[in-house]
Amino acid sequence: MTQTLSPSEPLADARPVVSLDHVTKRFPGVVANDRVSFDLWPGEVHVLLGENGAGKSTLVGMLSGLQLPDEGGVLVEGREVRIASPARALELGIGTVFQHSMLVPSLSVVDNMALGGSWWSRPDRDGVARKMAAVCADIGVTIDPHAKVGSLSLGEQQQVEIVRALMRGSRVLILDEATAMLTPKGADDLGALMGRLVKLGIAVVFITHKLNEALAFGHRITVLRLGRKVGEIAPERLAALGPAAATAEIVRLMFGTGATATEAVATTVRTRPNGAPVLEIEGLAVDDPSVPVAGIDLSVAPGEIVGLAGIDGNGQKQFAEALAGQRRLAAGRIRLGGETIERLDVGGRRQRGLRYVTDDRLGEGTVGSFPISLNLLLKQVGEAPFWRRGIEQPEAIADHARRLVSEFDVRTPGIETAIGKLSGGNIQKALLARELSGPTRAVIFAKPTYGLDVQNIRATRQRIREAADRGLAVILISTDLEEVLELSDRVAVMSRGHIVGVVDNDAGARNRVGELMSGVTA
Amino acid sequence: MSETTQIGGDALLARRSGAWRERLRLVAMALGPVLGAIVLSGLVLLALGVDPIAYYGYVVDRGLINPYGLQATLTRMGPLLLIAAGLIVAFRAGIWNLGGDGQFLLSAVIVAALGPLLVPYLPVWLVLLVGLAVGAMVGAVWSLLPALLKAYQGVNEIITTLMMTFLGVSFANVLVKLAFRDPATTVPQTRTLIVADRLPRLFDTTVSSGLIIGLVAIVAVHLLMTRTAFGLKLRIVGANPRAAVHAGLNVPLLTMATFALSAALAGLAGAVEIMGVQGNVRADWNPAYSLTVVPLVFLARFNGFASIAFVFLFSVLSIGGESAARRTGVPNFFTLVVVAILLIMLGITEYLDQRRRAAGK
Numbered sequence: 001m002t003q004t005l006s007p008s009e010p011l012a013d014a015r016p017v018v019s020l021d022h023v024t025k026r027f028p029g030v031v032a033n034d035r036v037s038f039d040l041w042p043g044e045v046h047v048l049l050g051e052n053g054a055g056k057s058t059l060v061g062m063l064s065g066l067q068l069p070d071e072g073g074v075l076v077e078g079r080e081v082r083i084a085s086p087a088r089a090l091e092l093g094i095g096t097v098f099q100h101s102m103l104v105p106s107l108s109v110v111d112n113m114a115l116g117g118s119w120w121s122r123p124d125r126d127g128v129a130r131k132m133a134a135v136c137a138d139i140g141v142t143i144d145p146h147a148k149v150g151s152l153s154l155g156e157q158q159q160v161e162i163v164r165a166l167m168r169g170s171r172v173l174i175l176d177e178a179t180a181m182l183t184p185k186g187a188d189d190l191g192a193l194m195g196r197l198v199k200l201g202i203a204v205v206f207i208t209h210k211l212n213e214a215l216a217f218g219h220r221i222t223v224l225r226l227g228r229k230v231g232e233i234a235p236e237r238l239a240a241l242g243p244a245a246a247t248a249e250i251v252r253l254m255f256g257t258g259a260t261a262t263e264a265v266a267t268t269v270r271t272r273p274n275g276a277p278v279l280e281i282e283g284l285a286v287d288d289p290s291v292p293v294a295g296i297d298l299s300v301a302p303g304e305i306v307g308l309a310g311i312d313g314n315g316q317k318q319f320a321e322a323l324a325g326q327r328r329l330a331a332g333r334i335r336l337g338g339e340t341i342e343r344l345d346v347g348g349r350r351q352r353g354l355r356y357v358t359d360d361r362l363g364e365g366t367v368g369s370f371p372i373s374l375n376l377l378l379k380q381v382g383e384a385p386f387w388r389r390g391i392e393q394p395e396a397i398a399d400h401a402r403r404l405v406s407e408f409d410v411r412t413p414g415i416e417t418a419i420g421k422l423s424g425g426n427i428q429k430a431l432l433a434r435e436l437s438g439p440t441r442a443v444i445f446a447k448p449t450y451g452l453d454v455q456n457i458r459a460t461r462q463r464i465r466e467a468a469d470r471g472l473a474v475i476l477i478s479t480d481l482e483e484v485l486e487l488s489d490r491v492a493v494m495s496r497g498h499i500v501g502v503v504d505n506d507a508g509a510r511n512r513v514g515e516l517m518s519g520v521t522a
Numbered sequence: 523m524s525e526t527t528q529i530g531g532d533a534l535l536a537r538r539s540g541a542w543r544e545r546l547r548l549v550a551m552a553l554g555p556v557l558g559a560i561v562l563s564g565l566v567l568l569a570l571g572v573d574p575i576a577y578y579g580y581v582v583d584r585g586l587i588n589p590y591g592l593q594a595t596l597t598r599m600g601p602l603l604l605i606a607a608g609l610i611v612a613f614r615a616g617i618w619n620l621g622g623d624g625q626f627l628l629s630a631v632i633v634a635a636l637g638p639l640l641v642p643y644l645p646v647w648l649v650l651l652v653g654l655a656v657g658a659m660v661g662a663v664w665s666l667l668p669a670l671l672k673a674y675q676g677v678n679e680i681i682t683t684l685m686m687t688f689l690g691v692s693f694a695n696v697l698v699k700l701a702f703r704d705p706a707t708t709v710p711q712t713r714t715l716i717v718a719d720r721l722p723r724l725f726d727t728t729v730s731s732g733l734i735i736g737l738v739a740i741v742a743v744h745l746l747m748t749r750t751a752f753g754l755k756l757r758i759v760g761a762n763p764r765a766a767v768h769a770g771l772n773v774p775l776l777t778m779a780t781f782a783l784s785a786a787l788a789g790l791a792g793a794v795e796i797m798g799v800q801g802n803v804r805a806d807w808n809p810a811y812s813l814t815v816v817p818l819v820f821l822a823r824f825n826g827f828a829s830i831a832f833v834f835l836f837s838v839l840s841i842g843g844e845s846a847a848r849r850t851g852v853p854n855f856f857t858l859v860v861v862a863i864l865l866i867m868l869g870i871t872e873y874l875d876q877r878r879r880a881a882g883k
Binding site: 325326345346347350356358360363364365366367368369370374378379381382387390391392 | 755757764767771
């Protein structure tokens, strides 16, 4: 079961231990991984970098046996394998340490190690402790085998998981967002440990969205964006670039900046709106345990698109929900057409023309088991002419649905089809139909093209432009900088719950936004 | 499914035959488990040394064919339908109100105590109306605590409603034995509402008009849930609470309304049972109708009309089963065994259907 950890000669092998060969994985409505290829070499820390939703977790899932690819193959030592279960992954020598501890906190370290042994035999605690001591000595960590796991720090728990994976004979170690819960000191320790592991010939996959860690600990860096592999920096190149150039390169890959600048500028020949602002936000603050939002000032003129750029999870969601009325404001005012609306509920704000296109289309945007016709009226339940005195009017509801389905080109077998059965692109079209029809003054789009294919991305962006051309005030929240630059008149950058800067979208915007996002000028 | 891809008249024809096949499938899905349950229960009876044919014969005869039996069956349906209506409201709104028995029994005891008190002062029809209203209110009040805990604290209502049932049943007993006890009798029970003051009987039969109340209630609830804006709001909360928040629905308020409606119907069932059938409440009386109706409502997939059919079937089984039990020496509870086997059969049918559909894809 255990293999001895002898230092092998790294890089002498010309073959990767594990490769993913053009794997594709789809979930309802989303292509999570699109023909991603990924090679793991012994003796290397391979960093997998990307934002939330870039497809890192899916990739890890396919390596660790939680998910099977829809297309493409997985090769271990050059042989094609099918990793159908976590047990199979372990058998093949692929061990995974997940972000959240998979240990039983009330048991001792040894007992946790002995879990998964045969149920009929008494756990050989001394034997396990001896093996553990050997592995610990190999990789230079000290763990008390009889300590209760719950009493260890998160960093120590992670070491326990790493040791456990090695004791089971892993040659590949996947660390999924391993530093997310650690203190900076803990993260440095983990980095040093990874260095010692690869010296023993183990291949390490290190998943993170923190740039500095990627550069400090990684030998090879692969960047994922929106389910696609957008770039790989080989060890020689990484060494040659030096930290500053490498950072620039990675930012370019992660946020897609600098790629098609000319094309983007060509499409934004819209007349610059300069009327009195229709949507004004002053000092908006939201209490939130993970990302408190504070001091948001933003005003949007009719016909203006204000892009809200930033790395995912910096308070965009909280801001959008507070604006739409789904979340309580801690402070601040919101005015729509001069009228204060921050005390109104979702329905009241919607009635006055504020719309919110959520990014969580199946989670909150729709009721998957309900027909399209009702989902198109989800925010108008009880309103005339679809309901009279509270009684449903099937004709009016069906007419409304047919009109919107054809107007917004929703491809569906019928208006009575459960919306959850549609593709992601068509669900998004239905949501756009719901939010952009009727008397509207301001629209918030949250990651409107997330998870869509190219055609639907184009169609959605066209809808956003049309909305602005109709004179609506538009806030476009997106983590795709390319999209923000393509559509917006002004770009605000959000970081840690604050707006750290607003820039006009001119020739120099790309660089200034990039700087604001990576925190250079913060 | 594949038929719809054809073009023109063929497609129409194919769709029609597809629809027939679909309908046949639904009938098979409904009848298959029933037949299976009857056969399996028959095997259990055989193992007990009882002739299943004789047992089922008695059940059908006493529950369905014999006029008195049929009238008893129809009378039994009244409160069961009301309870089913209450459960449909709650389950469709995603709220598992399993406290119906407490709501039912407390309402029954209070209505039983109130009725004879009011009779000297009010006309009969007013006594009955007041009784029904009070019954519904008592039921609703008994759900207030779980409702508040669920709506504003997110406390699991399955636990709280079940606990309120334990409390409610005990409290009802205490009330019968200490507060409302009829001094004229030796066994602890409430004063009896005389037959002339009870809910009127239908025509020349012994069927209580509680049946009408039950039928009206369950049809009304079905229409409420499927045809009105309020019902749709409840279904949105039940199907996807986050979508309800996103759409701006007042989820806590809707939750409270669901509890109130569901428990009021359970309470109404208690009032109907007392003022239509029992006339009084004896100490330690607890028919536990609510928990018995839960599987029936599931079998009917929360559909009001299908629930009427299943409640009828169950009433036949339970009325017929009572006399069949006396004659064949099988315990009364065997009816529940049949219902339980039916539920398992239904689960298996559903599983097989899903596998078939997955394979057909």
